[in-house]
Amino acid sequence: MxxxxxxxxxxxxxxxxxxxxxxxxxxxxxxxxxxxxxxxxxxxxxxxxxxxxxxxxxxxxxxxxxxxxxxxxxxxxxxxxxxxxxxxxxxxxxxxxxxxxxxxxxxxxxxxxxxxxxxxxxxxxxxxxxxxxxxxxxxxxxxxxxxxxxxxxxxxxxxxxxxxxxxxxxxxxxxFVDEDVYYPKPVEGLAAHYGISKDERVLIHISNFRPVKRILDVLKSFSLILKKTKAKLLLIGNGPELPIARQYIKEHGLEKHVLVLGNQKHIAELLSMSDVMLLLSEKESFGLVALEAMACGVPVVGTAIGGIPEVIEDGESGYLVPVGDVEAVADRVLRLLQDQTMHQRFRERGLKRVKHEFxxxxxxxxxxxxxxxxxxxx
Ligand code: GMT
Structure with missing residues (x-):
């Protein structure tokens, strides 16, 4: 042109x-x-x-x-x-x-x-x-x-x-994402700086914390996951429901397990040190953060609504669950965390998908x- x-x-x-x-x-x-x-x-x-x-x-x-x-x-x-x-x-x-x-x-x-x-x-x-x-x-x-x-x-x-x-x-x-920014980055030692120990798995949620993002579903799912494995949850972003999230964290004694990091510039690094992303919105026309996660090699567990199923292939590069089904979220996350071979397969499939489709x-x-x-x- x-x-x-x-x-x-x-x-x-x-x-x-x-x-x-x-x-x-x-x-x-x-x-x-x-x-x-x-x-x-x-x-x-x-x-x-x-x-x-x-x-x-x-x-x-x-x-x-x-x-x-x-x-x-x-x-x-x-x-x-x-x-x-x-x-x-x-x-x-x-x-x-x-x-x-x-x-x-x-x-x-x-x-x-x-x-x-x-x-x-x-x-x-x-x-x-x-x-x-x-x-x-x-x-x-x-x-x-x-x-x-x-x-x-x-x-x-x-x-x-x-x-x-x-x-x-x-x-x-x-x-699409900028492939020069979003790729699996070498982040050796970064998790330790956040106080995350080697035997802990890392979950991540990134949003503007509006009600459509259903932040309490993220925290409820995480509470269920914590019962089965050692993990930390990174919350990235800011918005109207963050105070509600903080209250839930306090009431459920999750302070040591959830890192509320606010808005961050170096998202690709934070994604690269994560194992699974949670995107549990009730409305989402596409879910750019899911694409950013996939580009950094992170499988996503997302809700089967809006455009999310066009980004994540259920059982291939991530999992799709019904809105509000926190048990299903915990189940899919644990499947990914407990089977390293499967996690690697999802990761590779996601990276390939970003390169071809997006x-x-x-x-x-x-x-x-x-x-x-x-x-x-x-
Ligand atoms: O998700 C938001 O609340 C922000 C919103 C926006 O307008 O920036 O995101 C919308 O556009 C993004 C880029 O196309 C999509 O990836 C998001 O899915 C979409 N958000 C919703 O549909 C709620």
Missing amino acids: KPKKIGISCYPTVGGSGVVATELGKQLASRGHEVHFITTEIPFRLDDKVYPNIFFHEVEVNQYAVFKHPPHDLSAASKLAEVIRTHELDFLHVHYAVPHAVCAILAKQMSGREIKIMTTLHGTDITVLGFDPSLQPLIRFGIEQSDCVTAVSHDLVRQTKELVETTKTIETVYN YSQRIVSEYERLYEKMLQED
Whole structure:
């Protein structure tokens, strides 16, 4: 594809959609495109080095006392329109139907240019907001007025069509990870620094601790596992349910067994010292953390919902269990921990799967193919 000028809009802070949008922007820049991020903050994965053909345009949200709520979406639309005009962008790729697709549509009208808009759906905009009847028409508008719409799993395509009642074509493009960052790292001695002894197994959970992540299921499963084997649980991330988790840990005397580490930058190292990841969400359009775990050689026990079964193959690279079935979680984890040969087989199968199904170059090429198609259509 010939180099283009691409505007990207996303939520830039910690979170799967921001990670995917930023990694895609980096990959597109490395293929010669000029990438313009139009966001409220510099995306957190962009702060590691200088990227000569990546530009950042800050959406500044005014806080006037007369406005009860700061008008983020209008500020974002204005900034998008300004960048479309001044940098003569070829197209926009926005992440989330609401607000970013809607902001992009407004920006297109303001700019007076016939710019194309691609929207990628990540789940939260559909499976959480889509249940709010007052927002459904707006989500549908964002989707139907976009020139091309993608979603990160087949399940999200299905759910979007059902919840938002749209017949718009939605293409599935899976997420990917940066293979130069996510791979099994040599972490000799790291566990000891965390006070984990050689005979203890390590479980890990990474999330934003929102209710959909079902953090208590993680802790309940871990309590059952602890009855059968010596183990530590690493909790990575931050969010509204972390205090509830802390309370559970205290009430059940798990302080010595659960390490609450908050947000961490070097996730690949923490994954590389782990034996099994737990992802027990009740909603998950894809589960990027599961892919990150697999890329680091860590089998995942996840719930059989949303897009998770498209990432984890049950009994091959991980296990799938029903939501809330903590006994099944404990059973599958113990199977993996007690059979080293099986654990190794799952690990290798996962690594292979990441390389074939979710290979970054393949996914980025798929986006480029869709960009070309969109630009050629009237
Ligand atoms: O999981 C979250 O709460 C964060 C959310 C986001 O918007 O960043 O993640 C969504 O997008 C990720 C990237 O595509 C997916 O891997 C997550 O599964 C998805 N989260 C949900 O569907 C709940």
